[in-house]
Amino acid sequence: MALYARIIYILTGLTGVHSITTVSEVSVKTGKSISIPCLYESKYKNHVKYLCKGPKWKSCSDVVKTNTADPSGKYSISDDKKQFFFTVTINNLTNKNTDYWCVVEINNGLDYGEHFQLSVTSEIDMKSKLITGYIGENITIRCHQSYSGKMKWCRLGRNCVTGSSGSIDGTTVTTYMSEPNVFTVTMSGLQSQDSGWYWCAKGDIQIPVYLNVTEKPITSKFCRIQCFLLLSADQSPSHAV
Incomplete structure (x- = not known):
């Protein structure tokens, strides 16, 4: 998002809290991955969504968008337009990966963003x-x-x-x-x-x-027997070495 749009939000006091909802603080182990959900209003289902990195809204950097993949593979994003949330995944976390924003791109440039913080530690492993x-x-x-x-x-x-x-x-x-x-x-x-x-x-x-x-899958007695016979016929003996 352009710096101009972020400055407009700071001046007008619009932080996007009514348009995007996410977690506020998550702890994750160094080197692991985390997936963060970002809910948005249904009227934004066809808008571009993205992840912005940095502690301050006016100066954060876009790292991945729903219409532009991250070539490094560190970040990925997916959008569920039926349930109105997008999910961002951050891989190989370090203590430099701490502050991010879930953002919905608005066509006139005044994007909506909501901040979340990662506490990256070597002591515990809490993952989504x-x-x-x-x-x-x-x-x-x-x-x-x-x-x-x-x-x-x-x-x-x-x-x-x-x-x-x-x-x-x-x-x-x-x-x-x-x-x-x-x-x-x-x-x-x-x-x-x-x-x-x-x-x-x-x-x-x-x-x-x-x-x-x-719905819980239903497996009939006939299917269980037939599937077992088919699987048994296809499997060859294995040996430990």
Whole structure:
């Protein structure tokens, strides 16, 4: 984005907080990768989205766009226009990779951006999770956290459950400390509309979690037998060396 557009935002006080929602601070281990979700308003689904690197909005540098790949492979971006979020992935993290902005490009140049910060450390490995649940069933997520503070399970851009129980979009949520530095979240009676980005936190550090809720595959007894026979016929013996 042009420096001019960023200066306009600073002068007018428009930070884009109502147009983009993302996590605020995520901890990740040195050398690992992280995927960060960025929600946007539906009216921007056909706009270019990009990741901007730097602590200050007026001087950050574009590193990858939905219409321009990063040739180095360090950054990638994908846009889900049905659920209105784009996901940025940052690979091989170092302590120089700390401040970024999720940005939606506006045709008149006044782009919308929202800041997030990475805490890159050699001590812990907290990474975003991609999990699958089935309609009508329960799912349990274990959140590893070494920080003090209140436990939270939140849907990105919506409400949070901060106590031992609550609900998000009509789905019952319970949380408890299952062991030191691990708290467990259970969502009961999953619905298809529960699919989306969530985050868990204990204190300020957040862990993004993408939940995909789908119909449970049905395998008939006949199929199980036939598939087993076919697979057995195709497999040749293997030997350890």
